[in-house]
Amino acid sequence: MTDAESSDGTPPRPSVPDLRASDADRERVAEVLRDALAEGRLDMEEFEERLETTYKARTYGELAPITRDLPAAGVTAPPVSLVKEPMGDGDWAGRVVGGDGSSTWAVAIMSGFQRKGRWTVPKRFSSFVFWGGGEIDLCEAHFADREVEINCVAIMGGVSVIVPPGVEVVVRGIGIMGGFDHREEGVPGEPGAPRVIVTGFAFWGGVGVERKLPRAERQRLKEERRREKLDRKAVRRDLHASHREALEAHRDLLRERRDERRERHEERREARREHRDRRRSGEY
Numbered sequence: 001m002t003d004a005e006s007s008d009g010t011p012p013r014p015s016v017p018d019l020r021a022s023d024a025d026r027e028r029v030a031e032v033l034r035d036a037l038a039e040g041r042l043d044m045e046e047f048e049e050r051l052e053t054t055y056k057a058r059t060y061g062e063l064a065p066i067t068r069d070l071p072a073a074g075v076t077a078p079p080v081s082l083v084k085e086p087m088g089d090g091d092w093a094g095r096v097v098g099g100d101g102s103s104t105w106a107v108a109i110m111s112g113f114q115r116k117g118r119w120t121v122p123k124r125f126s127s128f129v130f131w132g133g134g135e136i137d138l139c140e141a142h143f144a145d146r147e148v149e150i151n152c153v154a155i156m157g158g159v160s161v162i163v164p165p166g167v168e169v170v171v172r173g174i175g176i177m178g179g180f181d182h183r184e185e186g187v188p189g190e191p192g193a194p195r196v197i198v199t200g201f202a203f204w205g206g207v208g209v210e211r212k213l214p215r216a217e218r219q220r221l222k223e224e225r226r227r228e229k230l231d232r233k234a235v236r237r238d239l240h241a242s243h244r245e246a247l248e249a250h251r252d253l254l255r256e257r258r259d260e261r262r263e264r265h266e267e268r269r270e271a272r273r274e275h276r277d278r279r280r281s282g283e284y
Contacts, residue, residue, distance in 0.1 A: 018059055018060075018061060019059060019060050020058060020059060021057060021058065021059055021060050021062070021063050024093055024094055025060070025063060026054050026055055026057060026063065027094060028094050028097070029054045029057075029063050029066055029067055030051060030054050030055070031094065032067045032070055033047055033050050033051055033054065033066070033067070033070075034047075035118065036067075036070045041070060042070075050066050053066055054066055092166070092190065092191075092192035092193045092194070093192055095141075095142045095143055095194075096142070096143050096144075096145070096146055096192075096194060097120060097142045097143070097144065098144060098145070099120070099144055100120075100122060100144060101119075101120045101121055101122025101123070101125065101144050102119045102120040102122075103115055103119055103120075103122070103125070104122045104124070104125060104126065105125065105126045105127065105128075106125075106126075106127045106128075106134055106136075107127070107128045107129075108127075108128070108129040108130070108132035108133060108134050108157065109129075109130045109131065109132060110130065110131045110132055111132045112129075112132050112133045112134060112135075113127070113129075113132075113134045113135070114134070114135045114137070115134075115135070115136050115137065116135065116136075116137035116139075116140070116162075117137070117140055117141075118140050118141065118142070119141050119142070120141065120142045120143070120144055121138060121141050121142070121143050121144060121148050121150075122144050122148065123144050123145045123147075123148055123149065124148070124149045124151065125148065125149070125150050125151065126151045126153075127150070127151065127152050127153070127159055127200075128153045128155075129152075129153070129154050129155070129157035129158065129159055129205070130155045130156065130157055131155075131156050131157055132157045133157055133158050133159070133160075134152075134157075134158075134159045134160070135159075135160045135162070136150060136152075136159065136160070136161045136162065137162040138161070138162060138163050138164060138167070138196065139162055139163070139164045139212055139213070139214040140164075140214050143194040145194070146194050146195065147194065147195040147197065148194060148195070148196055148197070149197045149198075149199060150196060150197070150198050150199070150200075151199050151200045152173065152198065152199070152200035152201075152202070152207045153200050153201050153202075154178065154200070154201075154202045154203070154205030154206060154207055155203050155204065155205055156203070156204045156205055157205045158205055158206045158207070158208065159200075159205075159206075159207045159208070160207075160208045160209075160210065161196075161198055161207065161208065161209045161210075162209075162210055162211075162212050163184065163196055163209065163210075163211050163212075164211070164212070164213070164214055165190075165211060165213060166189060166190035166193045167189055167190075167193050167194055167195070167196055167211075168187070168188065168189030168193065168194075168195045168196070169184040169185055169187065169195075169196050169198065169209055169211075170185060170195065170196070170197045170198070171184075171185050171197075171198045171209060172197060172198065172199045173198060173199055173200045173201065173202060173207055174200075174201050174202070175201075175202040175203075175206070175207075176201075176202070176203050176204075177203060177204050178202035178203055178204050178205045178206050179202060179206050179207075180198065180200075180202060180206070180207045180209075181206070181207065181208040181209045181210070182209075183209065183210075184209045184210065184211050187211075
C-alpha cells in the first residue's frame with residue numbers, strides 16, 4: 001500500500017494546513033496587518049513585506065505564520081480560521097471567525113468592566129454586576145458563531161450591550177423591579193450578520209441594548225462632516241470675497257463718477273471765469 005492510498009483504497013484527506021485559502025482568508029490576514037501597522041506594531045517595511053506574502057499565500061499553512069506574533073500580549077485578534085465555513089454576504093463573512101472567544105465572562109462588584117474594541121465574542125458570554133456597571137461593546141468585535149448569547153445578571157447595577165447596525169437582536173431577560181431594553185428587537189438583520197441573544201436577570205437594575213456605528217465609521221462620518229463644514233466655510237469666504245470685490249468695484253465706480261463731476265464742475269467754473277475776463281477786457 002502506497003502513501004497515496006489509505007487502507008480502504010481511498011485517497012487520504014489533506015491535512016488542514018494544506019487546504020487552499022480563499023480571498024476572504026487572505027483579506028482577514030491583511031486586516032490584522034493593517035491594524036498592526038496603525039497601532040505601531042509593524043513598520044511600513046515589515047507591513048509591505050508581510051502583505052505581499054499574504055496575497056501570494058495559497059494555503060492555510062502559508063497564511064498562519066504571518067500573524068503568529070500579532071497582536072501584542074493582552075490584545076486578541078481574530079486568528080486565521082482553519083475550518084471552512086459557509087460564506088455570508090458583505091463584510092460579515094470576515095467577522096464570523098469560529099473558534100473560541102477571547103473573553104467568556106466578566107464580573108463587577110461595586111466596580112465596573114468593559115469589553116470593547118477588537119475582541120472575539122464567544123458563543124456564550126456571561127456577565128454579573130452587583131452595585132456596579134458593565135459595558136459589552138460588539139461594534140468592532142468578531143464573533144465565534146453566527147448566533148451568540150450575552151447573559152447578563154444585574155443586581156442593583158446595570159449592563160449596557162452595544163451592537164453594530166445590521167445585527168439582529170433578541171432580548172429574553174427577566175426583570176424584577178428592573179428591566180431589559182427591548183427597543184432594538186424586531187430590526188431585521190443583514191444577510192450573513194450574526195444574531196445576538198440577550199438573556200439574564202435584573203433585580204433593581206437594568207440591561208440596556210443600543211445600536212451604534214463602529215468607531216471607524218463614526219470617525220469617517222465625523223471627518224465627512226468636518227470636510228463639509230470646511231467646504232461651507234470656504235464657500236462663505238468666497239462669497240464674502242466676491243461681496244468685497246463687488247463692494248470695492250462699486251466704490252471705485254462712485255469715486256470715478258465723483259471725479260468726473262468734479263472735473264465737469266471745474267470745467268464750468270473755468271468757462272465762467274474766461275467769460276468774465278473777456279467781458280471785462282471788452283472782447284464782447
